[in-house]
Amino acid sequence: MEGTLRTIQGYLGEIPVSEISEEFDLIRLHPRMGWELLNKRESTRPYAEAALYHHLWYDEKGGYPREYTFKGNDNAILYQIITCADCLDAAMDSVGRAYSSGKNFDDMLADLRCNSGRMFNPDLVKLFDSENLQEKVRSLITKKAADSLRSQVKK
Numbered sequence: 001m002e003g004t005l006r007t008i009q010g011y012l013g014e015i016p017v018s019e020i021s022e023e024f025d026l027i028r029l030h031p032r033m034g035w036e037l038l039n040k041r042e043s044t045r046p047y048a049e050a051a052l053y054h055h056l057w058y059d060e061k062g063g064y065p066r067e068y069t070f071k072g073n074d075n076a077i078l079y080q081i082i083t084c085a086d087c088l089d090a091a092m093d094s095v096g097r098a099y100s101s102g103k104n105f106d107d108m109l110a111d112l113r114c115n116s117g118r119m120f121n122p123d124l125v126k127l128f129d130s131e132n133l134q135e136k137v138r139s140l141i142t143k144k145a146a147d148s149l150r151s152q153v154k155k
């Protein structure tokens, strides 16, 4: 924990306090902070780059941090899958992430389609649009399934 706090202070130290006017400025630091934390241990190092890239848009014109590129990165598709999954999770979560009230799966699918080729890899959006995958995801996100998963984690 002490190392984590030092890391946060290190990042805050790079930005003049007067420029940190919005909570979003702080939120935008988390990919780099995750990368740094995961890089500290051999066991988590293979996942560090995923933390760094998980908010970069497919077209690289949005998201953050923007100084990185998917071009030439052999793991780009993995990071783009994580981006889709993270956005689905965040958008439908009405408890853990307080951005807004949770959306239903159909609204989230509409968002994926709307941002295909921009935020999200269009090939992945096509996969999410397949009936087979939709059926599997819907079964995983039902309240009963979520409760079952939670009880398994607690054991």
Ligand SMILES: [Fe+2]
Binding pocket: 030, 054, 055, 086
């Ligand atoms: Fe994130």
